[in-house]
Amino acid sequence: MSRGRTRLAATDRITLAAAVVSLLTATTTFVVASVVFTHHSVNHDEAVYLTQAAMLLSGRLELVAGGLAEAFRPWFFVQDGGRLYPKYTPVPAAMYAISMALVGEPRVTLAVVAGASAALVYALGGLTFDRRVGLVAAILFAASPLALVTGATFLPYAPTTALNLTFAVAYLRGVRDGSRRMAGIAGVAIGLAFFARPYTAVVFAAPFIVHALARVGSALRDRGVRPLPGPVRRHGLTALFGTCFVGLTLAYNFRLTGSPLTFPYQAFAPMDGPGFGERQILGHRETYTPALALRSNAYGVWFLLTRWVAAGPFGTLLAVVGGGLAVRRWVGGGRPAGDTARIGGLLLAGVAGSVVVGNLFFWGTHNLLATLSDPTDGLVASLGPFYHFDLLVPIAVFGGVAVVAGWEARDVARHRLGAVVSPRRARAIVSVGLAAAVLVGVVAGAAVVSTPLERNAAQTAKYEAAYEPFASTDLSDALVFLPTPYGPWQHHPFQSLRNEPDLAGEVVYALDRGPTGDFAVLEAYPNRTAYRYTYRGEWVPDPTRHVEPALEPLAVRTGDRLGATTTVGVPDRVDRARVRLETADGDESTRYTVSSPNETVTVDWVLDGDAARLSDDPTTTGVNDAPLWVVPLEETDRLVVTVTLVQPDGSTLTYRQEATVRTDGDRVSVVWPPERSVCRLVTDCGTEGTYLPDDPDAHPPWVVFETRVTAADS
Numbered sequence: 281m282s283r284g285r286t287r288l289a290a291t292d293r294i295t296l297a298a299a300v301v302s303l304l305t306a307t308t309t310f311v312v313a314s315v316v317f318t319h320h321s322v323n324h325d326e327a328v329y330l331t332q333a334a335m336l337l338s339g340r341l342e343l344v345a346g347g348l349a350e351a352f353r354p355w356f357f358v359q360d361g362g363r364l365y366p367k368y369t370p371v372p373a374a375m376y377a378i379s380m381a382l383v384g385e386p387r388v389t390l391a392v393v394a395g396a397s398a399a400l401v402y403a404l405g406g407l408t409f410d411r412r413v414g415l416v417a418a419i420l421f422a423a424s425p426l427a428l429v430t431g432a433t434f435l436p437y438a439p440t441t442a443l444n445l446t447f448a449v450a451y452l453r454g455v456r457d458g459s460r461r462m463a464g465i466a467g468v469a470i471g472l473a474f475f476a477r478p479y480t481a482v483v484f485a486a487p488f489i490v491h492a493l494a495r496v497g498s499a500l501r502d503r504g505v506r507p508l509p510g511p512v513r514r515h516g517l518t519a520l521f522g523t524c525f526v527g528l529t530l531a532y533n534f535r536l537t538g539s540p541l542t543f544p545y546q547a548f549a550p551m552d553g554p555g556f557g558e559r560q561i562l563g564h565r566e567t568y569t570p571a572l573a574l575r576s577n578a579y580g581v582w583f584l585l586t587r588w589v590a591a592g593p594f595g596t597l598l599a600v601v602g603g604g605l606a607v608r609r610w611v612g613g614g615r616p617a618g619d620t621a622r623i624g625g626l627l628l629a630g631v632a633g634s635v636v637v638g639n640l641f642f643w644g645t646h647n648l649l650a651t652l653s654d655p656t657d658g659l660v661a662s663l664g665p666f667y668h669f670d671l672l673v674p675i676a677v678f679g680g681v682a683v684v685a686g687w688e689a690r691d692v693a694r695h696r697l698g699a700v701v702s703p704r705r706a707r708a709i710v711s712v713g714l715a716a717a718v719l720v721g722v723v724a725g726a727a728v729v730s731t732p733l734e735r736n737a738a739q740t741a742k743y744e745a746a747y748e749p750f751a752s753t754d755l756s757d758a759l760v761f762l763p764t765p766y767g768p769w770q771h772h773p774f775q776s777l778r779n780e781p782d783l784a785g786e787v788v789y790a791l792d793r794g795p796t797g798d799f800a801v802l803e804a805y806p807n808r809t810a811y812r813y814t815y816r817g818e819w820v821p822d823p824t825r826h827v828e829p830a831l832e833p834l835a836v837r838t839g840d841r842l843g844a845t846t847t848v849g850v851p852d853r854v855d856r857a858r859v860r861l862e863t864a865d866g867d868e869s870t871r872y873t874v875s876s877p878n879e880t881v882t883v884d885w886v887l888d889g890d891a892a893r894l895s896d897d898p899t900t901t902g903v904n905d906a907p908l909w910v911v912p913l914e915e916t917d918r919l920v921v922t923v924t925l926v927q928p929d930g931s932t933l934t935y936r937q938e939a940t941v942r943t944d945g946d947r948v949s950v951v952w953p954p955e956r957s958v959c960r961l962v963t964d965c966g967t968e969g970t971y972l973p974d975d976p977d978a979h980p981p982w983v984v985f986e987t988r989v990t991a992a993d994s
């Protein structure tokens with residue numbers, strides 16, 4: 281028999297079952313990440329970590345964009361002159377970078393983290409109670425919607441919990457076995473967790489720190505310092521390694537922000553840290569009071585206990601019963617036997633308390649709840665109260681205690697029922713009761729898991745529709761200008777459209793920022809094919825509201841003089857058309873009116889040196905033969921041409937086009953084609969009226985919107 285088969289034969293069933301649970305957890309997480317979160321989640325921080333991972337693989341801690349920093353600034357990146365760096369520390373990103381380097385797929389890290397966390401929960405349950413409890417705890421942890429959903433996203437909460445679990449298991453192993461190696465591993469794990477999310481690590485480790493200090497103090501009091509007692513050496517080793525990573529964190533701060541005590545998140549938003557009082561990030565400001573903290577976190581914990589743990593309220597009830605049984609055993613001197621088991625259980629209970637109390641001092645949970653009492657609104661609806669992710673650990677372990685206790689009680693129940701009914705009937709009653717409990721758990725579990733998966737699948741369908749032009753277009757050596765529905769940020773919301781760290785990949789994505797910025801980007805990438813990504817509709821978080829996207833090729837037309845012609849369609853019952861030429865700020869304009877227009881209206885306009893000129897005769901097709909009205913142009917400007925059709929009752933339809941223009945007084949350049957929209961009742965309707973020339977179903981059949989430009993160099 282081979283060595284592997286020999287080991288397999290020697291492995292007990294519980295350990296094999298735990299291994300299967302871990303493997304299934306990893307596989308399920310990978311599938312959910314690949315299918316449900318194909319284009320990532322509604323939390324756009326995912327793109328921050330993936331961009332950071334790519335940066336680490338290229339040896340960068342920051343992006344160097346120079347004068348184009350505003351065109352390339354990713355979501356949640358600090359802009360410091362021409363350099364850009366993320367507000368988050370690099371530990372989660374480094375974990376994703378490992379699988380990117382090895383297999384080219386960062387979702388492998390998500391699977392490994394999920395499987396490892398399930399295995400660690402099994403180990404923790406075994407150390408604290410017994411391996412059967414650990415097995416059930418691993419199942420409950422893996423089946424929790426918060427672990428399944430949030431663990432399938434590129435966010436830091438599941439990886440940090442995995443590090444915290446490694447610390448807890450190694451710490452208890454060190455206490456039980458007197459192992460300095462385990463004590464060292466515990467220090468490394470909690471140090472990495474601190475580097476990843478300092479506040480989260482401190483909150484989780486707080487009960488362990490208290491226990492370690494008590495043990496060190498007791499050992500010094502009882503045995504003195506010579507020789508140094510074992511607990512002092514072990515906990516000192518844990519503290520040493522942990523402190524080393526604290527030092528690494530401070531060094532990282534100094535490298536990026538210039539101060540070891542200024543974290544990048546503080547450089548991004550100085551008022552976005554733990555504590556009460558005025559809190560602010562970007563345009564969101566809140567006075568975070570203890571009363572608001574209690575209210576927000578009460579809702580967050582309630583949503584967790586009823587919607588985001590395995591089997592929902594039924595799973596929470598199991599954890600409460602399991603906690604009560606554990607206390608009764610500790611007080612009564614019964615199982616679990618051994619000092620380490622009792623210590624582990626008390627520390628787990630301490631973690632539950634420290635996570636709840638610690639999150640009171642951070643306003644993050646409040647920001648997850650768009651409407652405090654509504655669990656279907658805000659980020660919490662799709663991803664759960666993820667700042668309380670560590671709470672899943674004690675809930676799962678104590679839930680495992682209740683399940684195992686219930687299983688052990690079946691023989692007692694059969695015996696007692698046997699005194700009242702026949703043994704056969706007693707067995708049947710107990711079997712039915714157990715089957716009913718399992719069925720309730722399975723149904724409740726399926727219900728709580730299906731809801732967030734459906735919500736996130738709807739978001740994926742929305743992104744699939746939005747990204748369709750990228751899938752059907754050859755973008756070799758391309759430059760794509762992106763819209764900014766949520767402000768001047770890349771990846772917010774278009775997370776899949778990410779640049780390479782050198783800003784010179786196969787496709788370069790730049791923000792559409794206006795004339796000066798757009799021309800600067802075009803000049804920096806002169807040999808690329810330029811595109812404008814746009815869409816018809818309004819981009820909103822609602823997954824049921826899709827947009828109609830388009831990827832429009834762009835070109836820069838340059839000459840001493842450029843002549844342009846715009847032709848628009850006219851429906852029935854239009855008695856006049858107002859033609860207007862103006863700059864985007866509206867400071868300079870000229871106009872004329874066309875009475876009784878035909879089926880089309882043609883507008884001729886000219887870009888000549890430092891001015892734009894409009895003909896008053898809509899039938900004139902030349903650029904030199906008609907009277908012209910002049911609109912002065914800035915060095916870079918946005919020129920707007922509108923044709924507003926007016927019906928007898930006063931209702932209107934406006935054809936609007938905005939052209940990006942640059943002039944030096946002698947020669948003029950324009951980005952072509954202009955941005956076009958068709959607006960009802962208003963003259964500017966944003967993306968709601970974007971004209972899509974390649975989509976015949978997007979507009980009524982009489983809508984015609986043709987525009988062309990020709991150079992007339994002298």
